Amino acid sequence: MADLPFLQARKGSWTGAYVPLGIVDQRPWQTAATLAALAQSAEEKKLARDAERLADHEVDQAFSQSLRQASLAEPKLTDKALASQKRANELQETVRNDEARIAALSAAAGAKSAGTISNGSDLEIAKAQLGLDQAELADSIEDLARESGDQRLKLQQELAARQAAMKQYKDRASEDDGQTAVISAEQYRTLAQQLSTWRSLRNRKQLIAQAEQLAKDDVAALTADREKLRAEAASLAAKPVRESDSERIERLQRISTQQNILSILNDRLGAQQQLVGLYGRWGQQVELQQKIVIHLILQSLAFIAAICIMVILAGWGLQLALEKIVHDSRQKQTLKTVLNLGTQLVGLFLILLIIFGVPRQMPTILGLVTAGLTVVFQDFILAFCGWFVLMGPNGVRVRDWVEIDGVGGEVVQLGLFRTWLLETGNWTAHGHPTGRRVSFLNGYAIRGKYFNFSTVGQWMWDEIKVSVPPGTSIHLLLKSIYEATVKITEADAKRAEAEWKRVTHEEGSPQFSAMPSVNLRPAGAGVDIVIRYITRAGVRVETRNRLFAVIVELMQGESKEDRSLAPLTPQGPPDRAFMR
Structure with missing residues (x-):
C-alpha cells in the first residue's frame, strides 16, 4: 500500500514510528495537504478543503497547547543556565540604558538646529550600540533556553515558520472547484485512460484509508492525554495542608493554565474526530468514482467484444459471398486470405482506437504512415500506374507477342497490377511455348523496357551462311543468289522502309535501307557466302527455308526459270506500332 510521503522523516527504511521534524506534531495538516493535491472531482475538492480547514485548526491548537505546557514547565537552572540567566539580565539592563540614552539624545537633537549635528553624532553611535546589545541579548536568551530546557523559543520559531508556509500555500491554492464525478468521468474515453484512472483511484483510496487510521490513532492518543491531564488537574485541585499564600497563588495559576490546556485538548480531539468522519466520507466518494470508472471499463470491453464478433461475422459473410461469386479455387483461396486479413486489420484498428483513442498528432501520423506505405508499396503503385500506360494506344493487349526483361511469350492475361505471359523458347521457334506461365508487375511499362512483336516493328535482320567448295564459279553464283x-524479300523490304520512314517522320529517301546484302568471307576449305536480309519475325523460318531451297538449286546448276519466286505473304497478327 502506498504511504504518505511525510511519514518517513529520516533517511533509511521506515519502521512505522513517526519522527517529527519539530516539537509540534504537524501530521494532520501534512496529511490533509497531501490528499488535497490528489483530489479530482468537485466532491473530492470540497472534502479536501474541509479537511485542510480542520487540520489547520488542529495544528494551531497544538501550538497553543505546547506553548502553555512549556510555560508550566519548571526550568532546570544548572550552573551554565544560571550564568546565562545572569548574563541575560545584565544585557537587558544594558539595552534599557541604551534606549534611555537614545531618547535623551533625540530630545536634545530636536531642540538644536539640524545643521549643528554631524554625521558621527552621539545619537547615531547610540543607535548602533543598541543594535549590538539587542543581538547579544537574543543570543543570551537562546543560550538560557537551551541550557534550562525551555521550549517556548523553539515553539515560537516553529510557529512563525508555519505561518509563513501557510501564507505561501494559500497564495498558491487554486479556487477551481472542478467538475462533478459524473461529468469528469466523461473525459475518460479510452480504455487506457480508464485503467489509469482506476489505478489512481485505488491508490488514493488506500491513502485516504491510511489517513483515516492516522486520525483514529490521534484520537486515541489525545483521549489518553485528556484523561492524564484531568487526573493532574484533580490532584492540583486538592488543597494541601499549611499552604502559603504564594504557593496558593502559584497553584491556582497552574490550575487555570491546565484548564486552558484541557479546553484546547478537547477542541483538538473534536477536530480529529471530525477528520475521521470526513476521511470516511472521502473514501466513500472515491469508491463511488471507482465504480463509475469500472462501469466505463466494462463498457469499453463490451465494445471490444462486439468488434471481435462483428469481425468474425463479417469474415464469414464475405466468404459465403465469395463462394457464390468466384469459382476458381486458386483465386478463391487468395481472395479469402485477403478478405480475412483485411477484416482483421480493420477490427484491430478499431480496437486500438478504443484502447488508445485518436492520436493528438493525427496529421503528422497520417503523413508518416503514408510515406512509409509509399516506400513499402512503391512497386504496386508503379504497377498500377503502368497499367494505364499498357492500356494506351501503344500498349499491350492479350495474345500479343512480347518480350519483358529478356523473357518472351504470348500475353494471356493483363491485370491491374500484373501481366502474365505464356513463355516461348525464342523468337526463332515461334508458336512453341515452354509451358511456363510467367508473371511481371506492370511497373516495367514505366521504369523498364519491353518489346511488342505483334506491332509493325516486328522486323528482324536474318543471316544465312553457305559454304562454297573450290572450283565453283563464285561470281555467277553470287549474282544469282x-x-x-531480292525477289523473295522485296515486298518485306519495301514495307519495312515505309514503316521506318513513318516512325522516324523522314521526308524523301529514308536513311535506313532494307535491301539484302550478299558477301564473301574466306573459309578453311573455300569461301563462305553470307546472305543478310530483312524479314518478319513471324515468317522467319519459312523465309529461311525458301532461300535455302533456291540456293541449293542454284548451286546444283539446275535451271528452273519458271519457279515461282513470288514473295511470301506475311502471316501473323495485324500490324501495330512498335513501342518500348
Whole structure:
C-alpha cells in the first residue's frame, strides 16, 4: 500500500514510528495537504478543503497547547543556565540604558538646529550600540533556553515558520472547484485512460484509508492525554495542608493554565474526530468514482467484444459471398486470405482506437504512415500506374507477342497490377511455348523496357551462311543468289522502309535501307557466302527455308526459270506500332 510521503522523516527504511521534524506534531495538516493535491472531482475538492480547514485548526491548537505546557514547565537552572540567566539580565539592563540614552539624545537633537549635528553624532553611535546589545541579548536568551530546557523559543520559531508556509500555500491554492464525478468521468474515453484512472483511484483510496487510521490513532492518543491531564488537574485541585499564600497563588495559576490546556485538548480531539468522519466520507466518494470508472471499463470491453464478433461475422459473410461469386479455387483461396486479413486489420484498428483513442498528432501520423506505405508499396503503385500506360494506344493487349526483361511469350492475361505471359523458347521457334506461365508487375511499362512483336516493328535482320567448295564459279553464283534474295524479300523490304520512314517522320529517301546484302568471307576449305536480309519475325523460318531451297538449286546448276519466286505473304497478327 502506498504511504504518505511525510511519514518517513529520516533517511533509511521506515519502521512505522513517526519522527517529527519539530516539537509540534504537524501530521494532520501534512496529511490533509497531501490528499488535497490528489483530489479530482468537485466532491473530492470540497472534502479536501474541509479537511485542510480542520487540520489547520488542529495544528494551531497544538501550538497553543505546547506553548502553555512549556510555560508550566519548571526550568532546570544548572550552573551554565544560571550564568546565562545572569548574563541575560545584565544585557537587558544594558539595552534599557541604551534606549534611555537614545531618547535623551533625540530630545536634545530636536531642540538644536539640524545643521549643528554631524554625521558621527552621539545619537547615531547610540543607535548602533543598541543594535549590538539587542543581538547579544537574543543570543543570551537562546543560550538560557537551551541550557534550562525551555521550549517556548523553539515553539515560537516553529510557529512563525508555519505561518509563513501557510501564507505561501494559500497564495498558491487554486479556487477551481472542478467538475462533478459524473461529468469528469466523461473525459475518460479510452480504455487506457480508464485503467489509469482506476489505478489512481485505488491508490488514493488506500491513502485516504491510511489517513483515516492516522486520525483514529490521534484520537486515541489525545483521549489518553485528556484523561492524564484531568487526573493532574484533580490532584492540583486538592488543597494541601499549611499552604502559603504564594504557593496558593502559584497553584491556582497552574490550575487555570491546565484548564486552558484541557479546553484546547478537547477542541483538538473534536477536530480529529471530525477528520475521521470526513476521511470516511472521502473514501466513500472515491469508491463511488471507482465504480463509475469500472462501469466505463466494462463498457469499453463490451465494445471490444462486439468488434471481435462483428469481425468474425463479417469474415464469414464475405466468404459465403465469395463462394457464390468466384469459382476458381486458386483465386478463391487468395481472395479469402485477403478478405480475412483485411477484416482483421480493420477490427484491430478499431480496437486500438478504443484502447488508445485518436492520436493528438493525427496529421503528422497520417503523413508518416503514408510515406512509409509509399516506400513499402512503391512497386504496386508503379504497377498500377503502368497499367494505364499498357492500356494506351501503344500498349499491350492479350495474345500479343512480347518480350519483358529478356523473357518472351504470348500475353494471356493483363491485370491491374500484373501481366502474365505464356513463355516461348525464342523468337526463332515461334508458336512453341515452354509451358511456363510467367508473371511481371506492370511497373516495367514505366521504369523498364519491353518489346511488342505483334506491332509493325516486328522486323528482324536474318543471316544465312553457305559454304562454297573450290572450283565453283563464285561470281555467277553470287549474282544469282543476290537476285533471288531480292525477289523473295522485296515486298518485306519495301514495307519495312515505309514503316521506318513513318516512325522516324523522314521526308524523301529514308536513311535506313532494307535491301539484302550478299558477301564473301574466306573459309578453311573455300569461301563462305553470307546472305543478310530483312524479314518478319513471324515468317522467319519459312523465309529461311525458301532461300535455302533456291540456293541449293542454284548451286546444283539446275535451271528452273519458271519457279515461282513470288514473295511470301506475311502471316501473323495485324500490324501495330512498335513501342518500348
